[in-house]
Amino acid sequence: MSPLKIKKGTSRHSAYDLRDPHSDVIESHTLAVVVDNEAGVLARVIGLFSGRGYNIDSLTVAEIDHTGHRSRITIVTRGTPAVIEQIKAQLGRIVPVHEVHDLTVEGPSVERELALFKVAGTGDKRVEALRLADIFRANVVDSTLGSFVFEITGTPEKIDAFAELMRPLGLAEVARTGVAALGRGIVEG
Amino acid sequence: MKKAMTGAAMVVQALKDQGVEVVFGYPGGAVLPIYDEIFQQNEIRHVLVRHEQAAVHAAEGYARSTGKVGVCLVTSGPGATNAVTGLTDALMDSIPIVVLTGQVPTFAIGTDAFQEADTVGITRPCTKHNWLVKDTDELSATLHQAFHVALSGRPGPVLVDIPKDVQFADGKYTPKQKVNTSHYQPRQNGDPDTIADLAEAMARAERPVFYTGGGVINSGPRASALLRELAELTGFPVTSTLMGLGAYPASGKQWLGMLGMHGLYEANLAMHGCDLMINIGARFDDRITGRIQSFSPNSVKAHIDIDPSSINKVVRVDMPIIGDVTHVLEQLIAVWKDRGLKPNHEGLAKWWKKIDEWRKVDCLKFDQKGSVIKPQYALKRLEELTKGHDRYITTEVGQHQMWAAQYLNFEDPNRWMTSGGLGTMGYGFPASVGVQMAHPDALVINVAGEASWLMNMQELGTAMQFRLPVKQFILNNERLGMVRQWQELLHGERYSHSWSESLPDFVKLAEAFGAKGIQCSDPADLDDAIMEMINHDGPVVFDCLVEKHENCFPMIPSGEPHNKMLLGQASTKDAIGKKGAVMV
Known part of the structure; x- marks a missing residue:
């Protein structure tokens, strides 16, 4: 048992954010990194992860402020609490990095990912795919007599679940964007 | 006022504006315009080295002995790749240097041109920051920014890659004062509450030790003066890493000598046995800690460091203080004096008695006899x-x-x-x-x-x-x-x-x-x-x-804690286990 008497593995879901910094439990964290959109900035961030042996589960990046040339990089990473702290500190050291937010600990947040699924099939399978897509609120963005392309937005878990269901129904190709995330509510200060 | 000049002239002007007196370098095709400008002036001295790696090390030596930024100028391709070892060296030891590299002209980048290398790509992990300047109008501002980044916060090497056409082209020169460096301003003052906690802990401590590092040197001569004042006020023993030697004088009576793998017996045992460790500008390097799980097991640890990523990277500390050593020591001394704190004289007297016993081991003794020089x-x-x-x-x-x-x-x-x-x-x-x-x-x-x-x-x-x-x-x-x-x-x-x-x-x-x-x-x-x-x-x-088979002692075998030191040849048999053997 940890010094804070928290059951291992539960800290991430605790309403009171009682994280045990000495824990050796691997946690998943979503980091939002606001950077100057200058040449090589993404390579700096990715190079930091590969160079120091950290994980990247997903990564999205795009310019969010065209006049100020700021980009937001959303990274889903895994590690013990100590490693997560170290990742944040190392990110903060990169000169063009302006802000590092750990959305997993900074309060409630929303995470969304967009995916495109190409499902090829005919007959019952094709009907079933369309029915399930409706349940998952996926849109049909391309259709031929032998295939659909579905567009689905949701949490990574929801997209995983949809992929599992489509697999026996003729799943041919998948493209996923990776996670984009924002904290809920109004930002203080 | 902005005025037009060539990129090459801007390089020399920017160096002058930054107060640079010496440049260590080696010419080549992609830096010829800059060398032409250097030829036509007398303010900046150029030292022609015989290999680009040496240019960077020379700049490091210059920087470390003066506290100023060291400057190098090398050509593209092999000039830049030869500089990589020096850049990595400067990054590891936090030495402020600016390396200027020539690059093939912008229109040739990516074509595998003669003496082309992806210099910013190669040096990205071994610089604090680097820039490829593609527009002469941005060159001078980038150069001033480079000096700012090299010297600010935790110092380090930076590199500016300048394509040859950018050196030839005319552009607007932005003077140093006009360059916006507001974004990159690392914090200097430490958290006052933690500093106050540390001061109180210091007054209570029975077995304290100052563990000082290169950060004290990098913070400037004032930091060393403050360290000496703090040592004088408290009477605590002082040890230092390899990087921090000289911050506290070796003739000082509280000096324990260097610590670490080949550190002194008294220094390492003081680290192992202390109840309060005050790390000032050191980073718990593996040459210092030995086996982490057994590192100073019973101490409360405070860590003063300007780099937040140094805190809790290797050793978890109880009192992290992020800030510049000079500023934090000023704050700490002010709290110590304002609160009228006094060291725990009784505890300290016992601690010094213990340390004096360790000193008696005389771990650096050697026997010079015969006709061979030890x-x-x-x-x-x-x-x-x-x-x-x-x-x-x-x-x-x-x-x-x-x-x-x-x-x-x-x-x-x-x-x-x-x-x-x-x-x-x-x-x-x-x-x-x-x-x-x-x-x-x-x-x-x-x-x-x-x-x-x-x-x-x-x-x-x-x-x-x-x-x-x-x-x-x-x-x-x-x-x-x-x-x-x-x-x-x-x-x-x-x-x-x-x-x-x-x-x-x-x-x-x-x-x-x-x-x-x-x-x-x-x-x-x-x-x-x-x-x-x-x-x-x-x-x-x-x-x-000298004697060909002399071994360096004391030595903490890899994978062992501080109290398992080898003091001489007799103690070396089977000293390093299998686990230790995999470590360097």
């Missing part, structure tokens, strides 16, 4: 004969480096230049060139091993050309001594490729460059030979033939 003896004599001088010491990497740290005494900061983090053989000679450029009248000595020294021995040409009277004090054991030592302890005395075969005649080598060579093999002749070296007005290569 390396320790050579350094002891060097210390004795040079201590009154305005002296700067650089080193290469290996046994001689550790012996120099153990047997030479440093009274002031910025007097000791050694490759700590990266452990770069070949660092010391070019570093001594850089130091001598900054301090033309000082006695600059590079303590070297013969193998390390050969890695950059071409710099004899530089030393001769620029009349730099650097003294190369080579402890020649015809071995890669530290490698040999590890092979003895870890690999069943199978000395795989760790001897120096086909060595040159160092005296003749020196003479071939027009320098002075001295060889000494007899302990009885050593003092005279060292005096001859000191008194010669010019570069000297001193070939000191």
Whole structure:
């Protein structure tokens, strides 16, 4: 048992954010990194992860402020609490990095990912795919007599679940964007 | 006012505006316009090195002995890749340098042009930051920004890659004052509450120790003065890493000597047994901690560091203080005085008694007998004969480096230049060139091993050309001594490729460059030979033939805690277990 008497593995879901910094439990964290959109900035961030042996589960990046040339990089990473702290500190050291937010600990947040699924099939399978897509609120963005392309937005878990269901129904190709995330509510200060 | 000039002229103007006096470099096709500008002025001196790696080490030596930014200028492709070792060295030891590289013209980038390399790509992980400038209008602002980043916060190397067409083109020059550096402003003051907690803990502590590092040196001479004041106020013992030697004077009565793998017995046992460890500008490097799980198991740890990523990276600390050493020590001393705090005299007296017992072990003792010079003896004599001088010491990497740290005494900061983090053989000679450029009248000595020294021995040409009277004090054991030592302890005395075969005649080598060579093999002749070296007005290569199989002690075997030190040859049998053997 940890010094804070928290059951291992539960800290991430605790309403009171009682994280045990000495824990050796691997946690998943979503980091939002606001950077100057200058040449090589993404390579700096990715190079930091590969160079120091950290994980990247997903990564999205795009310019969010065209006049100020700021980009937001959303990274889903895994590690013990100590490693997560170290990742944040190392990110903060990169000169063009302006802000590092750990959305997993900074309060409630929303995470969304967009995916495109190409499902090829005919007959019952094709009907079933369309029915399930409706349940998952996926849109049909391309259709031929032998295939659909579905567009689905949701949490990574929801997209995983949809992929599992489509697999026996003729799943041919998948493209996923990776996670984009924002904290809920109004930002203080 | 902005005014138009060529990119190449801007480079020289920006260097002047930054107060640069010396540039270490090597010309080539992609930097010809800049060299043309350098030719047409007299304010900035250019030191022509014989290899680009040496340019960076020389700039490091210059920076470390002055506290200023060191500057290098090299060409594209091989010029840039040769600079990589120096950049990595400077990154590991937090040395502020600016490296300017030429690049193929912008329209040729990506075509595998002659002498093209992806310089910013290659150097991204070994610089604090780097820039490829594609527009002459942005060049001067980038250069000023580069100096700012190199020196701010935790110092480090930066690189600016300048394509040849950008050097030729005209653009607007932005003066230093007009450059916006507001975004990158690392925090300097520490958290007052934590500092107050630390002050209170210091007043209660029974077995405290100051564990100081290169951060004290990097923070400037004021930090060393404050450290001395704080030591005086508290009476606590002081130890230091390899990087921090000189911050607290070796003659100070609270000085324990260096700690770590080859640190002093009393320093390491004080670290192991302390109840309050105050880390000032050090980073819990693996050469210091040994086995992490057994590192100073019963102490409360405070850590003052300007780099947030150093906190809790290796060792979890109880009182993290992020800030510049000078600022934090000022705050700490102010709290100590304002609150009228007093050290725990009773506890301290017992602690010092314990430390004095450890000191009695006299872990640096050695036996100089017979007709062969012991390396320790050579350094002891060097210390004795040079201590009154305005002296700067650089080193290469290996046994001689550790012996120099153990047997030479440093009274002031910025007097000791050694490759700590990266452990770069070949660092010391070019570093001594850089130091001598900054301090033309000082006695600059590079303590070297013969193998390390050969890695950059071409710099004899530089030393001769620029009349730099650097003294190369080579402890020649015809071995890669530290490698040999590890092979003895870890690999069943199978000395795989760790001897120096086909060595040159160092005296003749020196003479071939027009320098002075001295060889000494007899302990009885050593003092005279060292005096001859000191008194010669010019570069000297001193070939000191020493005992070939001497091991460096004390030693904490890899994978062991501080209290498992080896004090001498007798204690080495089976000292390193299998687990330790996989560590370096």
